[in-house]
Amino acid sequence: MKRNQLVLGNKTLKQITEDIVQPVETFPSGGWLGLFLSAKMLFLFYIITIGIVVTTGMGLLGVNSPVGWGTMIVTFVFWIGIGHAGTLISAVLFLFRQKWRTSVARTAEAMTVFAVMTAGIFPLIHTGRPWLDFWLIPYPNQRGPLWVNFRSPLLWDVFAVSTYATVSIVFWYIGLVPDFATIRDRAKNKIRKTVYGALSLGWRGTAKHWSHYEMLYLLLAALSTPLVLSVHTIVSFDFAVSNLPGWHTTIFPPYFVAGAIFSGFGMVITLMTLVRMGFPQFKDYVTIDHMEVMNKIIMATGLMVGYAYAAEFFIAWYSGNTYERYAFINRALGPYAWSYWIMISCNVIIPQLFWFKKLRRSIPVMFVVSIFVNIGMWFERFVITVTSLHRDFLPASWGNYAWSFYDTAILAGSFGMFLTLFLLYLRLFPAISIAEVKPVRHVGYDGGHHG
Amino acid sequence: MLDTTGVIMANQQGIAGIFSSEESVLAATRKVREQGFQKFEVLSPYPIHGMEEAAGIKRSWLPWVTFVAAFVGLSSGLALTYWTSVVSWPINIGGKPMFSLPAFIPIIFELTILFAALSTVGALFVVCGLPKVNPPIIDPDLTCSKFCIFVPSNDRGFDEAKVESLLKSLGAETKKAVF
Numbered sequence: 001m002k003r004n005q006l007v008l009g010n011k012t013l014k015q016i017t018e019d020i021v022q023p024v025e026t027f028p029s030g031g032w033l034g035l036f037l038s039a040k041m042l043f044l045f046y047i048i049t050i051g052i053v054v055t056t057g058m059g060l061l062g063v064n065s066p067v068g069w070g071t072m073i074v075t076f077v078f079w080i081g082i083g084h085a086g087t088l089i090s091a092v093l094f095l096f097r098q099k100w101r102t103s104v105a106r107t108a109e110a111m112t113v114f115a116v117m118t119a120g121i122f123p124l125i126h127t128g129r130p131w132l133d134f135w136l137i138p139y140p141n142q143r144g145p146l147w148v149n150f151r152s153p154l155l156w157d158v159f160a161v162s163t164y165a166t167v168s169i170v171f172w173y174i175g176l177v178p179d180f181a182t183i184r185d186r187a188k189n190k191i192r193k194t195v196y197g198a199l200s201l202g203w204r205g206t207a208k209h210w211s212h213y214e215m216l217y218l219l220l221a222a223l224s225t226p227l228v229l230s231v232h233t234i235v236s237f238d239f240a241v242s243n244l245p246g247w248h249t250t251i252f253p254p255y256f257v258a259g260a261i262f263s264g265f266g267m268v269i270t271l272m273t274l275v276r277m278g279f280p281q282f283k284d285y286v287t288i289d290h291m292e293v294m295n296k297i298i299m300a301t302g303l304m305v306g307y308a309y310a311a312e313f314f315i316a317w318y319s320g321n322t323y324e325r326y327a328f329i330n331r332a333l334g335p336y337a338w339s340y341w342i343m344i345s346c347n348v349i350i351p352q353l354f355w356f357k358k359l360r361r362s363i364p365v366m367f368v369v370s371i372f373v374n375i376g377m378w379f380e381r382f383v384i385t386v387t388s389l390h391r392d393f394l395p396a397s398w399g400n401y402a403w404s405f406y407d408t409a410i411l412a413g414s415f416g417m418f419l420t421l422f423l424l425y426l427r428l429f430p431a432i433s434i435a436e437v438k439p440v441r442h443v444g445y446d447g448g449h450h451g
Numbered sequence: 452m453l454d455t456t457g458v459i460m461a462n463q464q465g466i467a468g469i470f471s472s473e474e475s476v477l478a479a480t481r482k483v484r485e486q487g488f489q490k491f492e493v494l495s496p497y498p499i500h501g502m503e504e505a506a507g508i509k510r511s512w513l514p515w516v517t518f519v520a521a522f523v524g525l526s527s528g529l530a531l532t533y534w535t536s537v538v539s540w541p542i543n544i545g546g547k548p549m550f551s552l553p554a555f556i557p558i559i560f561e562l563t564i565l566f567a568a569l570s571t572v573g574a575l576f577v578v579c580g581l582p583k584v585n586p587p588i589i590d591p592d593l594t595c596s597k598f599c600i601f602v603p604s605n606d607r608g609f610d611e612a613k614v615e616s617l618l619k620s621l622g623a624e625t626k627k628a629v630f
Contacts, residue, residue, distance in 0.1 A: 013496065013596035138535060147535035151544050156557035163561040167568045174572060177581075178594070182496065185591035201576075202583025205594060207480075207493035207502045209579045214498050215511035216575045223517070223568045226560075234557055438497040 005444035006100055006437075008284040013438055019281040020432045021183055025192075028427055031278060039419035046413025050125060053406060058128045061410070062402040067389045071407040072126040075414055077235055077381040078263070079119030080161065081256075084228055085264020086112025087168060090175070091224035094217075099443055100293055102436040103285040107275065108268050109172045110429070114421040115267070116165045118414050123157070153237040160234040167227055171220045177203050178213075178435040205435075232260040239384065245327035246388030249315065255308035259380060262301035262347070265294050266373030271422065273367045275431065285432050288361050295360040298373060302351035305380075309348065323393055335400060336387045339379050346376020378411075463630045465603035466614045467589045468623030473499055476598035479621035480505040483600055486617060490606040492630060494589065494599040516574040517567045524566025528559030589628045601630050 011019070028036070053060050063070040086108040093101040124133050136158045138148045148155050180200035187193040203209070236256035239247040272291065276283050316328040331340045350372045354360040391398045425431070470476040473495070480493050484507055493499075493506055502508070532555040536542075541549045575581070593599050600623065602614045615625045 017496075017595045138531065144540055147540060149542075149544060150532045150536055150558055151547060151551055151554040153557075156561075159558050159561040163565045166565060170568060170572050174575075178497070182594040185588060185594045197585070198582075201581040202586040203579075203581065203594075204583075204586050204588075205494050205496060207495065207499070207506050208508055210495065210498040211503050211508050212511045212513055212575055212578050215513045216571055219513060219517050219571050220568060223564050223571075227564050230557070230560060230564075237557075435497040439500065 003444045004289045005287070006103065006289075007441045007443075008287055010445060011284065011441060013441075016438055016441065017182060017186070017434055019284065020179075020430050020434050020437070021186065022281065023279055023427055024183060024430060025186075029278075032423065032427065036420070036423045039416055039423055042413060042416025043420040044416075045409070046416045049406060049409040049413050050121070053410070054125060054130055058126070060404060060406040062404050062407050064399070064402060066392065066397050066399050067386055067401040069126075069385050069389060070401055071403075071410055072122045073238075074378065074381045074385050075411055076119050076122035076126075077385075078378045079115045079122075079414065079418070080235055081232065081260035081263045081377060081381075082267045083112040083115040083119070083164075083168070083264065084232060084257070084260035085268050086110070086115075087164075087224050087228040088261055088264065089268070090171065091221040091228065094221040095225060099440045100290055102440055103432050104268065104272065104290055104294070105436070106172075106175065106429075106433045107271065107431050108264075109168065109175070110422065110425045110431075111264075111267060111271060112168050113165075113172055114418050114425070115264075116161065116168060117421065118418045120161060120165060121414075121417075123154075123161075153234065153241045156234045157238055160231045164227055164231045167220070167224055171224055174213075174216065174220065175433055175436070176429060177201055178205060179430045179433060181205065182434050183430065229257055232256045239388075244388050244392055245321070245323040246331070246384065249312060251308055251311055251315070255305070255312075258301050258304040258308065259347075259377060262298060262305055263373060263377035265298045265301065266370045266377065269294055269298065269366050269370035270374065273363055273370070275426065276363075278426070279431070282432065285437060288363075291363070291366060292357075292361050295354045295366055295369075298369070299351050299354040299360075302347055302373070306348035309344065326391070327388060330391055331383060331387045334387065334391065336383065336390070339383050340387070343376050343379040343383050346372040347380060350376075462587055463603045463605070465601055465606075465609075465628060465630060466611060466618065466625055467599050467601045467628035467630075468618030468621065468625045469590055469593075470598040470600070470621075470623050471596075473598065475622045476600065477501060477505055479600055479618070479623065482621055483602065483617070487608055488602055488606050490603050492601045492603075494593045494601065496594050496596065496598075499598075513571055513574055513578070517571045520570030521563050521567035523570075524563040525559055527566065528562035529555070531562075532558055587629045589630065601628060603630060 007016070009015075061070055061072065063072075086105075089101050089108040090105040090112075094105075124130050127133055127136075136148065136155070138150075148158075177200055180196045181203040184193055184196040184200050187196060233253040233256065236252035240249060240252035242248060269291065272286055272294075276286055313328050313332075316324045319325075331337070350369055353365065353369060359365045386401045390400055468479070470479060476493065476495065477499055480502065483491055484505070491506075493502060495502070503510075533550055536551070536555075537549045543549075547554070589599055589601060590597060600618060602609065602618075604611075618625045
């Protein structure tokens with residue numbers, strides 16, 4: 001079977017290096033500066049908002065009885081989910097020997113790292129007294145010693161998210177080391193040579209080192225694969241282990257993982273369309289074929305998520321449990337029906353456009369669809385969290401979520417943090433893995449010996 | 452120069468042959484090895500398929516580190532959850548047994564992965580001598596578009612003229628270098 005070219009333009013090794021390193025070595029364009037300043041302003045606004053919430057109290061947000069989990073938890077799950085696509089691309093597709101992943105992996109992984117960093121802040125603030133967050137860590141203390149409750153899913157989350165963050169950062173950094181060495185050796189500027197020289201750890205790329213390096217990469221991929229599945233499984237346990245109708249379901253772990261990959265690929269497409277616009281030379285590396293493959297994954301995982309929505313409804317009816325049935329009827333027809341139908345339209349209906357080859361290869365179409373996927377997946381978590389809590393067993397204790405200005409500010413501000421980090425990354429780190437793209441440059445060319 | 456432990460190390464003198472293609476350096480590596488050289492280094496901007504076999508590099512032993520570290524992580528996770536929940540301060544939570552293993556599995560699993568991943572990375576640092584401060588750069592293009600075979604002067608049967616003519620005959624540009 002003839003394979004499509006992974007790198008267009010029959011590039012030489014030097015051209016590949018120059019194309020990828022260009023954003024690091026040149027002064028940023030006006031477009032980037034504009035985006036960066038806006039993102040940074042939003043980030044500053046976010047920091048101030050967090051400062052006000054922390055000093056005044058969680059009551060500024062809409063959380064109250066009965067809806068005790070709100071924007072913080074919803075947005076935490078949203079950002080953690082985004083991260084999953086990066087690990088899927090960098091680790092799972094690596095194990096499956098998917099060569100197309102090479103040119104997307106670096107940026108997707110950067111997205112993972114920044115998304116997890118953004119996500120990690122929410123539960124820490126949601127504790128209400130973030131200055132006592134170190135109590136989450138089991139360390140010998142003078143309170144007994146009183147230990148953390150290892151039977152609580154919330155504590156599992158502490159371990160899952162911190163391990164995930166650590167391993168993702170290490171995996172990402174190890175991938176960057178040879179590319180930092182490339183920048184170091186090209187650097188004419190003394191400061192750049194020193195900074196990237198330190199970052200490269202003195203890497204020189206001897207055959208023995210590469211041999212160990214490739215083994216390490218394989219091992220980290222193999223360790224990250226169960227890790228990424230465990231993270232969203234454990235996040236779903238936060239809900240599923242409770243007894244609340246709408247949360248207490250066994251479908252949650254696979255449903256959450258599929259949703260996470262779905263939302264993550266949505267974000268990868270959003271970012272990649274913008275990166276391709278900002279750095280036109282990347283179009284030769286992240287080709288329309290790459291984008292199409294990712295759109296297929298969006299469609300497939302979108303269908304899985306759609307199946308999970310349907311299965312939940314079926315089981316709610318089939319269980320014969322009045323509370324469970326009511327929870328789901330209330331989702332679709334109750335006071336939060338609008339959010340449920342936003343979720344269904346964005347996650348199940350709109351991605352169906354990708355059945356048509358023309359649409360899944362069109363940049364404007366995929367950009368718009370990916371934005372809808374992002375919106376839809378935020379609303380999925382909103383639906384799960386808020387609609388289940390606001391009407392449970394006792395009608396006397398029903399209530400609504402009192403959405404406040406601070407909810408909006410926290411949600412919007414988190415994008416400021418993510419985009420600030422991401423924009424800095426695009427300028428400071430090689431956004432495509434130079435050392436990984438070079439070996440696949442012959443794929444799809446006649447006489448290519450690496451086919 | 453200083454190595455990782457801060458000890459003064461003498462840079463290794465030798466002859467470097469610079470190649471401009473992956474195929475030529477791979478073929479040349481085989482020849483250099485056939486000539487009986489053992490301490491030579493091959494430098495490339497990316498891992499070359501088949502280089503391990505050509506240069507006679509043994510399979511990396513990093514998986515053993517991963518295995519042992521994973522086992523240590525698993526045992527630590529088990530010990531931590533058991534000791535804190537059963538020995539140090541047993542608390543009845545929801546009538547569950549003090550040693551509620553199913554509930555401890557997520558913790559044990561995460562610690563297994565964490566120990567395995569970080570130790571394997573640590574092992575790479577040790578085996579590759581990273582971080583290395585100011586490593587001698589034979590040619591700045593070796594992390595971009597060129598390839599190199601470096602034969603150190605302390606290798607068995609090293610003779611400057613012979614090594615130079617061997618590398619030249621294999622299509623390299625040669626120069627004196629330190630590694």
